[in-house]
Structure formats: C-alpha cells, structure tokens
Amino acid sequence: MTYTPRAVAGMLGVAPTTLRTWDQRYGLGPSIRTDGGHRRYEDADVEVLRRMVVLTGQGVAASSAAVLARHEPQARPDLAFSPLSSEDAVSARRSFLAAAKRLDEPMMSELAEKLITDHGVVSAWEAVFVPVLVALGELVADTGQGVEIEHLASGSVLFALRSIPRASSPGVLSALLACAPDEQHWLPLEALGAALSEQGRMWRNLGARVPAEALYDAVTRLRPTVALIWAHQPELALRVPLEELGARPGTVLAVAGAGWHSLALPSFVHRPATLTEAIRIVLDHTGS
Known part of the structure; x- marks a missing residue:
C-alpha cells in the first residue's frame, strides 16, 4: 500500500508541514513520486517516520533522530543458546523446587541465572520457571501454606530476568x-x-x-x-x-x-x- 502525506500525518499525529520539513532537511521522504509529482509513502517509509516521531518525542535532537530512525533495530548477534532437553528440564525443576522448599534464595537465583545464560529466557521460562511457579501456587491453594516459598521463588526468577542487559541507546x-x-x-x-x-x-x-x-x-x-x-x-x-x-x-x-x-x-x-x-x-x- 501507499499513503498520501495527509494520511501519514494523520497516522503519526504530526502536521503535514512537519513531514515536508523532515523530507527537505533530513531526506526522510517518500519512496514514490507519481508522474504528476505527488508524494506517496510506502509502509517502510512510514516506519522510519514513526521512529522519528518517537525519538524526537523522547527529546532526541531532530538531526540525530533522523540518523537513528533510518536504522532498524537489530537482534543481538552474539547469543547462542543450547537446547534444553526434557531430561535437563525435569532435573532443573527438581533442583529449583528443592531449593525453594529450603527457602534457599541464593541457590534459586544461581540456578535461574544459569538456565537463562545457557538456554535463553524462553526455554527457561516455559520449561522450568512456569511449571515450578504453578506447582508452588497449587501448594498454597491446596494447603494454605507455602506463601513464603512462592514469594522467594518468584523473587529469584525476577532477579535473574533483570540481570539481562537492557538496550540503553536512544531508539524507538x-x-x-x-x-x-x-x-x-x-x-x-x-x-x-x-x-x-x-x-x-x-x-x-x-x-x-x-x-x-x-x-x-x-x-x-x-x-x-x-x-x-x-x-x-x-x-x-x-x-x-x-x-x-x-x-x-x-x-x-x-x-x-x-x-x-x-x-x-x-x-x-x-x-x-x-x-x-x-x-x-x-x-x-x-x-x-
């Protein structure tokens, strides 16, 4: 699909004159111009402009925002997680549950961090953390006891999740x-x-x-x-x-x-x- 400048301005919540200025000053213009000289934006053009709107809204100078807006975010290239086998998942759940019932928060945090480092968040979450937390929640519901265990386990998982570095450079x-x-x-x-x-x-x-x-x-x-x-x-x-x-x-x-x-x-x-x-x-x- 293609869009007129007025349509894009409405989508992004900016004035059409702003789009014209960004085109003239920073080259953030449409990819298509019709035979009659009319500007038409493609989806990729709109995405660049959307990033420009967000960046300038976060206080980034327009000239710097224009440079950043042209670059799509890239996945980190250095992540290489090993698969988490069924046997390893069962063993990890048992170890985590045992540490939880001992209220051994340092051990739970260590296990959680190692799982994430070795296997990534998705595998650790779906194969270990969720089953363990569900089991602890059921324990509380069935017996009325173990709230302290559930809370420490959740806190240990949270600590491990927050150990992953977050993107810090300006961006969308x-x-x-x-x-x-x-x-x-x-x-x-x-x-x-x-x-x-x-x-x-x-x-x-x-x-x-x-x-x-x-x-x-x-x-x-x-x-x-x-x-x-x-x-x-x-x-x-x-x-x-x-x-x-x-x-x-x-x-x-x-x-x-x-x-x-x-x-x-x-x-x-x-x-x-x-x-x-x-x-x-x-x-x-x-x-x-």
Whole structure:
C-alpha cells in the first residue's frame, strides 16, 4: 500500500508541514513520486517516520533522530543458546523446587541465572520457571501454606530476568507492557521484557494494577510500537479500554493471559498464546 502525506500525518499525529520539513532537511521522504509529482509513502517509509516521531518525542535532537530512525533495530548477534532437553528440564525443576522448599534464595537465583545464560529466557521460562511457579501456587491453594516459598521463588526468577542487559541507546520503544487495572500478576511481563532485551529491543513495564487512564496516557506519550496488556481473569481484562487504545495511531495492541481467553476482542487486537508468539509480534513490527 501507499499513503498520501495527509494520511501519514494523520497516522503519526504530526502536521503535514512537519513531514515536508523532515523530507527537505533530513531526506526522510517518500519512496514514490507519481508522474504528476505527488508524494506517496510506502509502509517502510512510514516506519522510519514513526521512529522519528518517537525519538524526537523522547527529546532526541531532530538531526540525530533522523540518523537513528533510518536504522532498524537489530537482534543481538552474539547469543547462542543450547537446547534444553526434557531430561535437563525435569532435573532443573527438581533442583529449583528443592531449593525453594529450603527457602534457599541464593541457590534459586544461581540456578535461574544459569538456565537463562545457557538456554535463553524462553526455554527457561516455559520449561522450568512456569511449571515450578504453578506447582508452588497449587501448594498454597491446596494447603494454605507455602506463601513464603512462592514469594522467594518468584523473587529469584525476577532477579535473574533483570540481570539481562537492557538496550540503553536512544531508539524507538518497541514494547510497552502493563497489567490490567487491579491485576497483580506481572512476572510474565518481566519474562517478555527480558526476552526482548535478548533481542536488543527497548521496552518498559508499567507493572501491576495500571488504571485505564494511566495506560492510555502512557501509550499516548511514549508511542510504543506494541502495547501489551496482561490479565489473568476476565473481570480484570474487561476494565482495559481496548477501543480507546486501538484508536491511537501507530501502536499495535496486544493482550495476553488467561483472562482474555473467553472474551471476544476487536479485530485489531492481537492475542498471543505463548511467550514466543508475543515476542514474534514485537519483532514483526520492529523490522525483524
């Protein structure tokens, strides 16, 4: 598809004169000019301009932002994770659970960090961390005991996830992550963020219990490529202003968590079922 300058200006929330200035000063113009001399933007041109809008909105000087906007974010080339076999996953879960029941936080943190270093966030999360945390949650639900075990285990996983270096250079915010209003389970968002850090993507997590107004304001101000909202119960998911968020130009909207499974969603909302699918949505919309 191609777009007129007016259409692109509307998509990005800038004035048509701004697009003209960026074209003349920095060469951020359309790829196509018709026989009649009319400018037409392609999807790739719009993506560059969207990065320019975000960068200048973050305070980067226009001349520097124009240079950065031309470069798509690249995945880190030095990551080489070994596969996590079924036997290794079972052994890791047993070791982690044993350390958790001893309240051995240093051992849990060491195990979690090694799993991530050797096998990557996705494998560690799906094959070890989630099964362990589910098992500990079931223990609390069945016996009414073990809350301290569950909390220390979650904290150890969080510590390991946050040990992954995050992209620090100015650039487009690839993902804004947030919980639905009154949703308190935000560790899955940290796992997604850590996996995006492995790919060199910039992200921010607003954390638990984000009011609808605050979420809308954050999306408006930060203009992320993807905004993903987590909810584990339908009554919490229903408090998210999907239609209002979907009306924001330039941001892809996604939802995740069990709370969305039974709900009918607008056609513009993505619903990844796994961590891998959520990562792919972000990568697909940030040039990878």
